[in-house]
Amino acid sequence: MRDAADKLSPRTPAQRLTLFAALGAGLGLVTCVAVPAKENAPMPVQSVLAAGADLPASTIPPARAPADDIPLAIPVTADSADPANAHSGPEAPAIAGDPSEIEDTPVALADERLREVFWTAHENMSLDALAIAWGIKAAQLSELNPALDPEAPVSEGTKLLVYRHDPEHPPLSIGSPNRGKLRNGMPLPEGPGWRLRTHRPRTYGTVNTIHALVEAFEDFGERYPDGPKIRVGELARRTGGRVPPHRSHRSGRDIDIGYIFRGIDDGEHRWKYMNVRNFDAEKNWALVQELLETGQVQTIYIAKKLQKLLHKEAQKHLPPEQLAALFEYPKTPESPHAKIQHWRGHSNHMHVRFLCEEGNRRCRARSK
Incomplete structure (x- = not known):
């Protein structure tokens, strides 16, 4: 025929x-x-169809998950066409090719106080053991602290220099949150209003991530000078890369933060699963507010049942249009692009993802 x-x-x-x-x-x-x-x-x-040849940007909805609990191969909208970026501040321009082949762009140090970062030995231990606990090589610790005797144990309470900013080799987020890496990571400093774990090999981030966290934590501490201390979870390794069991936390822009709960909370207790009875909506909303006001937050992942509790608290302070832009739940037409999103596994902590550093063309905002 x-x-x-x-x-x-x-x-x-x-x-x-x-x-x-x-x-x-x-x-x-x-x-x-x-x-x-x-x-x-x-x-x-x-x-x-040729892969990406002369085709319009993808219309697949953006992946909203932090990529901690999802397969790595979820397709996402191109950054330039992602409506969520309208609420995420300026994004680094998309550049074709391997990020490792793109020329570096210097990242400015906004807070001169963080030019040097010190950590405190939590117990008497050898330099090698302390280096392992802090995720930094013993030789680097010795170089940063030339007066330190590498053969003698480090006494409890000793403050050691763990980071000195080098403008020629600044921290740099490379690639996407779930497939990227971090170069010359900046450690989150100790502070009176937050609690770092004693085991800290995953406490490093980009310049804007660390600066935003310090700013938000300090402002929260001014609002609540009597506590509670903020529970800091994991960020990234000093050089980024895999951090099991997470699938993200690879490029220095992600952090887990424990929720604040009702009752006696000095920040020393372990994380708790939250519900309507123990979730302190007022203080958790205050912390979220301080994080958002840094202007560096891309997305915050909070369980939807807790979003609803936060929403009730936020209603006291914000008009409906601002609430819709912030919260995925309760559902509104703006929910797919809201700054605060739901993803499973975030009932005992929030996951905060920060923007790529301004001028960093090797950073990819979204997970692949």
Whole structure:
């Protein structure tokens, strides 16, 4: 039986091939064909989409998860077409090619107080043991603290320099949150209003992440000078990369923060699963507010049942249009692009993701 093209006008196979190729070009497709050995031989014709060639930006909805509990291969909207970026501040421009091949852009140090960061030894231990606990090489600790005897134990309470900012080699987030890495990570400093774990190999981040956290934690401490201390979870390793069991936390822009609960809370207790009875909506909303006011937050992941409790507290302070821009729950037309999103596994802590540093073209805002 002759096909529709033959019925309209008899054509040779070569003529039909030329027609299909022209139609494909007009539709923006790349047409792959098998050229026949003879004009009258059977001729298979295939039209396939070239990967990313001359096609509009993807219209797949943006992945809202922090990529801690999801497969790595979820497709996401291109940054330039992602509506969520309208609420996330300026994003680094998308650059084609391998991020490792893109020329570095210096990242400014906003807070001169953080030019040097000190940590305190929590017990008497050897320099090697302390280096392991802090995720930094013993040789680097010795170099930063030349007066330290590398053969003698470090006494409890000793303050050691763990970071000195180098403008020629600043911290740099490279790649995406779930497939990236961190170069020359900056450690989160100790502070009176927050509690770091004694085991700290995953307490490093980018310049803007660390500065924003210090700013938010200090402002929260001014609002609640009698506590509670903020429970700091994991950020990233000093050089980034994999941090099991997380699938993100790889590029220095993610942090887990324990919720504040009702009753006696000095920040020393372990994280607790939250519910309507023990969740301190007022103080947790105050902490979220301080984080958002830094202008560096991309997304905050909070369980939807807790979002609803926060929403009730936020209603006392914000108009409906601002609430819709912030909260995924309760549901509104703005929910897919809200700053605070739900993802499973965040009933005992919030996950905060910060923006790429301004001027850093090697950073990828979204997980791959």
